[in-house]
Each structure stands twice: as structure tokens, then as C-alpha cells.
Amino acid sequence: MNDRHPAGSHATAPTDRALGPVERFLRMFTDIRSGEGTTALLLALNIFLIFVAYSIMKVLREVLVLSTSGVEGKALSSAGQALVLLGAVPLYGAIASRVPRRRLINIVTGFFVLCLGAFYALYTLGIPIGIAFYIWLGIFSVMVVAQFWAFANDVYTSDEGKRLFPIIGFGSASGAVVGAWVTGVLQHTVGIGFALLIAAALLLLGVAVTNVVDRSERRRTEGDLPDVHTSGTMPAATGQVRAATGEFRVPSEEYRQESGAFRAISTTQEIATAEPLQSTGGAFVLVWRNRYLLLMAVLVLLLNWVNTSGEFILSAFVKDVAQRAAASGAATEAEVYGRFYSGFQGTVNLVGMLLQLFVVSRVIKYLKIPAALLILPLVSFAAYSLMAFVPVLLAVRWAKTAENGSDYSLNNTVRQALFLPTTREEKYKAKQVVDSFAQRAGDLLASLTYLGGTVVLGLAYTHLALVNLLLVAVWLAIAVLIGRRYRRLDALAG
Numbered sequence: 001m002n003d004r005h006p007a008g009s010h011a012t013a014p015t016d017r018a019l020g021p022v023e024r025f026l027r028m029f030t031d032i033r034s035g036e037g038t039t040a041l042l043l044a045l046n047i048f049l050i051f052v053a054y055s056i057m058k059v060l061r062e063v064l065v066l067s068t069s070g071v072e073g074k075a076l077s078s079a080g081q082a083l084v085l086l087g088a089v090p091l092y093g094a095i096a097s098r099v100p101r102r103r104l105i106n107i108v109t110g111f112f113v114l115c116l117g118a119f120y121a122l123y124t125l126g127i128p129i130g131i132a133f134y135i136w137l138g139i140f141s142v143m144v145v146a147q148f149w150a151f152a153n154d155v156y157t158s159d160e161g162k163r164l165f166p167i168i169g170f171g172s173a174s175g176a177v178v179g180a181w182v183t184g185v186l187q188h189t190v191g192i193g194f195a196l197l198i199a200a201a202l203l204l205l206g207v208a209v210t211n212v213v214d215r216s217e218r219r220r221t222e223g224d225l226p227d228v229h230t231s232g233t234m235p236a237a238t239g240q241v242r243a244a245t246g247e248f249r250v251p252s253e254e255y256r257q258e259s260g261a262f263r264a265i266s267t268t269q270e271i272a273t274a275e276p277l278q279s280t281g282g283a284f285v286l287v288w289r290n291r292y293l294l295l296m297a298v299l300v301l302l303l304n305w306v307n308t309s310g311e312f313i314l315s316a317f318v319k320d321v322a323q324r325a326a327a328s329g330a331a332t333e334a335e336v337y338g339r340f341y342s343g344f345q346g347t348v349n350l351v352g353m354l355l356q357l358f359v360v361s362r363v364i365k366y367l368k369i370p371a372a373l374l375i376l377p378l379v380s381f382a383a384y385s386l387m388a389f390v391p392v393l394l395a396v397r398w399a400k401t402a403e404n405g406s407d408y409s410l411n412n413t414v415r416q417a418l419f420l421p422t423t424r425e426e427k428y429k430a431k432q433v434v435d436s437f438a439q440r441a442g443d444l445l446a447s448l449t450y451l452g453g454t455v456v457l458g459l460a461y462t463h464l465a466l467v468n469l470l471l472v473a474v475w476l477a478i479a480v481l482i483g484r485r486y487r488r489l490d491a492l493a494g
Contacts, residue, residue: 029170030361031163039155040164042213044171047148049206051172053199054141055179060192061137079447080131081138082440088139089437093237093283093429101154101236102214104428108147109207112140116200123193138440144203145172146435149416150427151210154231155217157242158420158490162369166361169413173356176408177349221246237425241493251423255492258292258485283429284437292485293430295478296418297438302475304442305449306380306468307407310387312450313468314400316461317393344397351405360410369417369490370483376411377476379403381469388465418486421493 019027022037032040096104115136122129152168153161186195214231222230231248240248241255287293322336331339363372383399419427449467453459 026167029357030166031365032167033163036160036164039213039217040167042209043152043155043168046171046206046209046213047145047168048171048175048178049202049209050144050148051175052179052182053202053206054137055176056183056186056195056199056202057137057140059183060195061134079444080135082437082444084135084139085142085437085440088143089283089432092143092432096237096428097235097425099235100233101151101231101428102211104236105147105151105210106207109144109203109210112144113200113203116196116203120193120196120200123196139436142436142439143432146431147428148210149419149435150236150431151214153416153419153422153427153431154236154242154424155213156420157244157246158493159244161420162364162417163361165413165417166356166364169360169409169416170353170356172412173349173353173409177353180345180349236428239423239425241421241423243493248424252492255489258488258492283433286426286430287433290426290430292482292489293422293426293434295482295485296415297434299475299478299482300415300434300438301442301445302471302478303376303407303411304439305445306384306471306475307403308443308446309449309464309468309471310380310384310400310403312446313387313461313464314396316454317391317396321393340397344401348401348404348408351401352408355405355409356413360413363410364414364417369414370480370487372410372414373418373479373483373486374476376403376406377472377479379406381472381476384465384468384472388462388469391462391465418482421486421489 018034019032020034020037022041023032023034026032026037026040092108095107099107119129119133119136152165156164183195186198218230218232222232225247227233229248234248238248239251241251243249287297318337318340319333321340322331322333325331325336326333363375380403383403386395386399419431422430450464453464453467454461
């Protein structure tokens with residue numbers, strides 16, 4: 001049907017002679033096959049551009065909201081993000097149920113680009129945009145990234161994704177590093193208004209790359225199919241899974257029972273002549289009635305609850321050090337904050353990049369996805385044990401460096417791979433609930449935990465670390481359950 005290799009044909013790795021120069025270079029980092037290098041690099045470029053644009057806007061967000069609304073405005077905006085997602089996620093799912101994936105991505109990205117144009121116009125007119133921009137960027141940062149990874153999951157089979165996602169993930173890791181440098185340059189040259197337009201231009205370039213990948217992959221894998229049965233005309237959110245041989249197919253009855261897929265088409269003739277499966281429910285409904293997806297949503301909520309709480313704990317330790325330095329006259333608080341966070345973020349980004357390049361693909365290959373999913377909660381458990389029992393800034397700093405570096409590299413890649421054996425509607429609709437709403441809900445719970453613990457109950461920061469240890473224990477148990485279910489779904493989807 002297409003030129004993908006059938007299941008089981010990848011037992012022997014290709015020789016260097018069978019690979020092009022791009023694949024030979026990439027084999028230093030992952031197990032890549034002949035012809036796979038171009039698409040993998042284009043997808044890495046795609047997410048790279050998204051993250052550079054986001055890095056630019058993230059710094060602008062802080063300037064805009066703090067200059068007009070202060071810290072209270074940030075707190076209000078964080079709560080507003082979760083509320084807006086309650087409406088944005090179902091709307092996204094409704095569009096995904098009606099239009100093909102390329103048109104979906106063009107529509108959504110075009111909307112965010114138009115918003116940037118509107119923010120630019122309002123800013124140049126002197127109209128305050130701080131809170132609106134903060135909420136908008138919180139929506140953008142989760143929805144567009146989730147959409148990109150849904151597309152990558154849709155393009156690749158499970159085997160291909162597990163091998164190539166580490167290369168694609170390097171695009172996001174390097175995009176964050178380059179974006180931080182670009183932002184520093186822009187702040188001193190073009191100003192806030194023009195920086196918004198640069199971010200919009202990067203998003204347009206990224207969506208152009210998406211269109212190139214979509215066309216090339218459809219020609220390669222669906223060129224001999226009737227157009228009505230290809231991803232070029234089918235809605236993005238259909239009830240099909242991607243088989244190991246590359247084609248979209250109706251899931252088996254056993255798969256549906258395991259995963260929660262509902263509609264059945266059984267015979268070969270029915271599969272050959274059936275119209276594309278229609279969506280079976282809204283985004284939140286899909287997650288609620290599917291245990292695998294619900295477990296993933298809980299995992300993401302716990303992950304962000306723990307991680308964001310850890311950021312608050314780190315900030316509290318830094319604040320104490322800064323206040324002591326200011327009292328002694330050694331440095332101002334602003335100088336301490338600047339030196340600490342510039343070094344901390346630079347180290348985290350470097351650790352994440354190195355792990356993404358040299359560790360992630362090997363962990364996935366040899367330990368497999370279920371075991372790899374356990375690594376971050378174990379790192380977090382060690383990190384918050386250190387914070388609770390060795391409450392000094394140096395220990396807290398390196399604990400958070402290990403946690404964030406692992407999260408941004410290995411854990412991010414593994415979480416994306418969990419969607420490889422899901423149906424297309426779960427990739428495009430349910431993924432927005434898992435990666436967008438659950439993430440922001442976790443951030444909100446972290447804020448409430450920090451404020452309730454410190455302001456209302458008067459807890460010390462070490463007590464908050466103990467709370468995180470309890471959350472990590474639950475997170476670890478959820479990760480074990482997800483790993484077991486992933487293993488069964490991955491076998492059935494192929």
C-alpha cells in the first residue's frame with residue numbers, strides 16, 4: 001500500500017552505505033532508517049521555530065503584565081488560563097472533527113498569528129494588554145505545542161515515533177536556548193512591539209514547514225489510496241489508528257475494549273469501503289470515558305502540580321538569600337535574582353539539550369517507554385527529599401536542575417510517545433485536554449497549595465517539599481498503571 005516497511009522488517013539496522021549523509025549523521029543520536037532524515041529534521045525545525053517564538057513572547061509577557069498589573073495580575077491571569085481552556089479545548093475538538101489535519105493546523109496557527117497582530121496594534125496605541133496577553137500566551141503555549149505533537153504522532157507509526165521523537169524533541173530543547181538568546185538581542189534593538197511581529201513571522205514559517213511535511217508524507221504513505229480515504233481529505237479527528245505498516249485502519253475489537261474506542265467495523269470488505277470514522281464525542285468526554293487517557297490527564301496534572309510547587313519553593317529560597325545579601329550590602333535583591341536565574345536557566349537548558357541528544361533515544365530503546373516513564377517521578381522524589389532534609393539553596397538548585405532537565409528532555413519525549421498507539425481523534429482532541437487543560441489545572445493547584453500552605457497555614461518551605469513527596473508517590477503509581485496499559489495498546493494497535 002505504501003513504502004513503509006511492514007511490521008517486523010526492521011529487525012536488522014541499515015548499514016551506513018544504505019543511508020544518506022543526513023541519516024549517517026543522525027545515527028549518532030538515534031536509530032534512524034534510510035529516507036527518514038529529512039522529515040525528522042523538518043519536524044525538529046518546526047518545533048524549534050515554535051519554541052523560539054514562545055521564548056520571545058514569554059519574556060514580553062513578564063514585562064507587559066508586571067508593568068501594568070503587578071504580581072496580583074499574574075496570579076489572576078494564571079487562574080484565567082484554566083477557565084479559558086474549558087471553552088477553547090471543546091472548540092478545537094469541534095474543528096478537528098470537521099477539517100483535515102493540515103487545514104486544522106493552518107486555521108489554529110493563523111488565529112494565533114492574527115492575535116499577535118491585534119496585540120501589536122493595541123500596544124502601539126498605548127492600550128494596556130498585560131493580563132490579556134498573559135492569558136493568551138498561556139493558551140498558545142500549550143495548545144500549539146500539543147497540536148504539533150498530535151501531527152507528529154499522526155505522521156509516524158509507533159516504531160518510527162519511538163525512534164525519531166528524540167531527534168524532533170531536540171528542536172524544542174534547542175529552540176528554548178536560542179529563543180532566550182534572541183530575546184536578549186531583541187530587547188535591546190527592536191523593542192516590544194516589533195518583537196511581537198517577529199514572533200508572528202516565526203509562527204508563519206513554522207506552519208509553512210508543517211504544510212511541506214504533510215504533503216510529502218501523504219505522497220509517500222498514501223499515494224495509492226483514493227483521496228477520500230487519505231489524511232488530506234479525512235477530518236483530523238477520526239476513529240482510526242496508524243498501523244505498523246503505515247496506513248490508517250479501523251482498530252480491532254480487542255483494541256476498542258482495551259482503549260475505549262466505540263465504533264466497530266469488522267470485515268475486510270467493510271474496512272475497504274467504509275467512510276472515515278466520525279468523531280465519537282467531545283474532547284473532555286473522550287478523556288473521561290477512556291481509562292488510558294484519564295490516567296494520562298491525571299499524570300500531567302500531578303507532574304505540573306509538583307513541578308510548579310517546586311518552582312515556588314526554589315523562588316522562596318532565592319528570595320531569602322537575596323534579602324540577606326541586600327541587608328549586608330553585598331548586592332541588591334535584583335542583582336541576586338538576575339545572577340541566579342540566568343545561571344540556573346542556562347544550566348537547565350544545557351542539561352536538557354545534552355540529555356535529549358545523547359540519552360533519550362537510548363533510554364527509550366533499551367528501557368522501553370513504560371520504564372522510561374518512571375524516571376522523572378523517581379528524580380523528583382529524590383529532589384524533594386533533598387529539599388525537605390537539606391534545606392540550603394545549593395541543594396535546592398541542583399535538585400530542581402535535575403528535575404527540570406529531565407522533564408524538558410526525556411519525560412517530554414516519553415509523554416508524546418504515549419499517544420502513538422491512540423486513535424486519530426484521541427491525538428487531536430483528547431491530547432488538548434491532557435496537554436493543555438490538565439497542565440494548566442496542575443499549575444493552578446500548585447499556586448493554591450503554595451498560597452494556602454504559606455499564607456493560611458504558615459507552613460515552612462520544607463513542609464511544602466514533604467507535600468510534594470506525597471504527590472510524587474501518587475504520580476509514580478499512576479505512571480506504573482499507564483505503562484502497563486501502553487504496552488498492551490501498543491501491541492494491539494500494530
